[in-house]
Amino acid sequence: MPSLPYRREGNDLLIEVRLNAVRQLFNTLDPSPFHEKDLDSAAEHYLVSAVEELPADAAFKVVIHLPATELATGQARQLPEAIHNYFAWQASEARRRLRGHLREARDALVMGALFLALCVTISTFVGSHLAGLLADFLREGTLIIGWVALWRPVDLFLYAWRPLRRQRRNLERIAGAPVELRSDDRLSVRTSS
Secondary structure, eight states, X not given: OOOOSSOEETTEEEEEEEOSSGGGGXXXXXXXXXXXXXXXXXXXXXXXXXXXXXXXXXXXXXXXXXXXHHHTSHHHHHHHHHHHHXXXXXXXXXXXXXXXXXXXXXXXXXXXXXXXXXXXHHHHHHHHHOOSHHXXXXXXXXXXXXXXXXXXXXXXXXXXXXXXXXXXXXXXXXXXXXEEEEEOHHHHHHHHO
């Protein structure tokens, strides 16, 4: 396994976030109740990027380091629930996007196959009714265009869905990961200087 920039504690890798205040983790413009707030985009990006670096079967937990004064607040106690809620919602959105992608791929395949059938029909008609260089050009051209029309559906089915599935899995992993709060008095020392 390649060397990862995360500490290990027992069997778990630690994805650690150090905050001076709970509010740093959340989008300050979101008017939702605290446990339903959106995460700050930088915090979300950090957590998702960290999980993307981990092996798919690696156990991990999110550790939030806060000054002791912040750790004692009601908002701090709601952090694990807020993080789980946010990533569970993101995972459900990722599942919806994946289903939409597969629906689009199916529709594109049907349209591409129908267009290919039309092109084969035209090519066959041209081949049986016309002769010469122009007929050869039309016959071969319509076949090529028909096969090229299948490129997008094949791409959607074979390749383009995999990043969406990987994103969904990573979001589900974060949504189900343990979130632990720890006191870190070094944070309050840093902010006072």
